[in-house]
Amino acid sequence: MNVKNKLINMYDLITCLTNACDLINPQLVNHHLQVGYLALKIGEELGLPKKQLKDLILAGLLHDVGALEYNERLELIENEPPTAQSHAFKGARLLEGFSYLKNAAEIIRFHHVPWNKGQGAAYSGQEVPLLSHIIHLADRVAVQIDRNREVLGQVSGILKRIQSQKNTNFVPELVDILNKIGRHEYIWLDMVNHYLPNILMDTMLFDTMDLSIEETIELAKIFAKIIDFRSPYTANHSAGVAKTAEKLAELAGFSDIECKMMLIAGYLHDLGKLAIPNDVLEKTGKLDINEFNLIRCHSYYTYRLLQPIKEFEQIAIWAASHHEKLNGEGYPFHLGADCIPLGSRIMAVADIFTAVTEDRPYRKGMGYEETVRVLNSMVENKSICPYVVSIVIDNFDLINQIRIEAQQKASIDYNRYMADD
Numbered sequence: 001m002n003v004k005n006k007l008i009n010m011y012d013l014i015t016c017l018t019n020a021c022d023l024i025n026p027q028l029v030n031h032h033l034q035v036g037y038l039a040l041k042i043g044e045e046l047g048l049p050k051k052q053l054k055d056l057i058l059a060g061l062l063h064d065v066g067a068l069e070y071n072e073r074l075e076l077i078e079n080e081p082p083t084a085q086s087h088a089f090k091g092a093r094l095l096e097g098f099s100y101l102k103n104a105a106e107i108i109r110f111h112h113v114p115w116n117k118g119q120g121a122a123y124s125g126q127e128v129p130l131l132s133h134i135i136h137l138a139d140r141v142a143v144q145i146d147r148n149r150e151v152l153g154q155v156s157g158i159l160k161r162i163q164s165q166k167n168t169n170f171v172p173e174l175v176d177i178l179n180k181i182g183r184h185e186y187i188w189l190d191m192v193n194h195y196l197p198n199i200l201m202d203t204m205l206f207d208t209m210d211l212s213i214e215e216t217i218e219l220a221k222i223f224a225k226i227i228d229f230r231s232p233y234t235a236n237h238s239a240g241v242a243k244t245a246e247k248l249a250e251l252a253g254f255s256d257i258e259c260k261m262m263l264i265a266g267y268l269h270d271l272g273k274l275a276i277p278n279d280v281l282e283k284t285g286k287l288d289i290n291e292f293n294l295i296r297c298h299s300y301y302t303y304r305l306l307q308p309i310k311e312f313e314q315i316a317i318w319a320a321s322h323h324e325k326l327n328g329e330g331y332p333f334h335l336g337a338d339c340i341p342l343g344s345r346i347m348a349v350a351d352i353f354t355a356v357t358e359d360r361p362y363r364k365g366m367g368y369e370e371t372v373r374v375l376n377s378m379v380e381n382k383s384i385c386p387y388v389v390s391i392v393i394d395n396f397d398l399i400n401q402i403r404i405e406a407q408q409k410a411s412i413d414y415n416r417y418m419a420d421d
């Protein structure tokens with residue numbers, strides 16, 4: 001793959017992230033897309049300029065990234081608890097550092113502020129963008145759609161309930177717009193349509209949003225936070241894996257651009273972990289068979305989420321085959337030595353190296369001798385690549401230092417993310 005000159009479409013990456021976040025709970029499938037779509041329709045009716053419509057869709061697609069726990073997401077779907085502000089602020093903190101998402105982050109920060117007869121025009125002295133109120137309204141409409149029933153029969157009930165909160169929870173002008181566009185069947189049919197991602201893409205709003213490789217790395221770093229910050233046990237894992245894999249790639253003679261791709265793959269290798277409930281993710285004791293099966297799904301989901309991004313063909317393979325083994329006993333594809341490329345071998349070793357050397361809240365990481373023993377025994381039983389392990393052993397201190405620094409940095413980010421608002 002040549003990504004050097006090829007730019008990566010940001011919409012593809014964002015929908016990948018949206019789909020990953022919606023894995024947290026099957027009840028949420030397409031929720032982010034529905035909110036993005038309905039917000040767009042309200043924004044169009046309001047006559048907002050193209051630039052704002054784009055930010056509105058992005059905010060809709062990502063509005064709940066700060067709510068990464070299964071139960072928290074479910075609660076937000078069912079009602080709007082007073083604690084809802086917290087995930088809105090967290091979501092904004094995750095995204096605000098990336099220039100393309102700065103405006104979306106501002107919108108997300110206030111997406112649960114009630115209108116409260118006009119008092120919701122500001123929150124703690126800060127102006128609340130009208131676009132936040134649009135997301136709020138679209139979100140509260142989308143959560144009312146019962147996926148198991150035909151949608152058109154639900155419309156009048158949904159609109160009635162929204163109408164009853166006009167001026168208290170929602171901006172009156174926006175409720176009027178919703179009532180107006182809500183008469184159009186196609187809006188509701190689009191919202192429950194399987195092809196909603198394509199429908200949004202067809203708006204052509206994202207045609208010109210291509211990211212360079214450097215920008216893609218920045219966005220992948222945000223993905224890593226979304227994956228890792230769900231739990232203090234994993235809070236800096238992907239950062240360690242990414243930097244370790246990048247260094248191993250460099251030492252193995254990969255080109256500059258390939259090393260950058262490896263870094264991206266490292267940040268994304270556990271993307272499918274968003275499908276694993278927190279209690280399983282955080283279990284330190286032995287997993288039962290059902291829990292283990294849930295864990296075994298994650299690299300499969302990583303593959304399926306990344307694979308639709310056409311510029312990520314290589315990255316998807318490197319990222320998703322980190323639990324494959326040379327003896328064919330790994331998962332989910334049971335690739336054997338003949339089919340596991342060097343990039344995937346590097347990722348597997350980077351993952352194991354990071355997992356055993358990193359400190360976790362419940363245990364200390366291993367030192368040199370123990371780590372080498374673990375890696376060598378895995379070479380012996382033909383799980384991992386002897387060549388890559390030899391690179392680790394020859395450069396242990398260098399690689400370990402890079403891992404430590406990356407994880408320390410990620411921990412600082414995590415503490416900031418978790419800070420009270």
Ligand SMILES: [Fe+2]
Binds near residue numbers: 063064
């Ligand atoms: Fe929310």
Ligand SMILES: [Fe+2]
Binds near residue numbers: 269322323351
């Ligand atoms: Fe993994």
Ligand SMILES: [Fe+2]
Binds near residue numbers: 237269351
């Ligand atoms: Fe991992």
